[in-house]
Amino acid sequence: QKEVEQNSGPLSVPEGAIASLNCTYSDRGSQSFFWYRQYSGKSPELIMSIYSNGDKEDGRFTAQLNKASQYVSLLIRDSQPSDSATYLCAVNSPLAARQLTFGSGTQLTVLP
């Protein structure tokens, strides 16, 4: 079983819709959860971090964390074509806080 799993996609949504990206993780001791956006040919860019159960909103982005279910999600409201990218879920190691394990990413395409 992979430590961090994401729905691999690709995921296509029309412009203005809500894009929902999901991630599950295997290690219950993980404390820090991150979403990165990576455009083709570029490096990952941190867009959200979440540490506590519940929702965290930042502009059009909402991260949701449920530690009991070992589940993290990212919602993108009012999706724009510029949101088209690969979204990577990252989870820290309980034994090495700055060691991140990444999912394989979900490729999102927002159709104009």
Next chain:
Amino acid sequence: KAGVTQTPRYLIKTRGQQVTLSCSPISGHRSVSWYQQTPGQGLQFLFEYFSETQRNKGNFPGRFSGRQFSNSRSEMNVSTLELGDSALYLCASSFEQNTEAFFGQGTRLTVV
């Protein structure tokens, strides 16, 4: 604040050679982590340095090594290059434990 700076951006090396990559973290960040990104394996943790000490190491052969200097700049070295070492090498810096990691632009290494 300047971001994470990696040099060089691109490298082409021959099998059997060695290579050194450099990373300057965000000012004030003392933690530097290195990751390898390939299409097949995704983003994988190589190692992390904090205050000039290697704190964690991923599951990579001993040909991969690194170090950190007193100004927090870090280098990673790969000896006896193999074709499979062709990848995007990413450096990330963090301020302290359990906080966000910010990536540099990466070094694209091609081994021929």
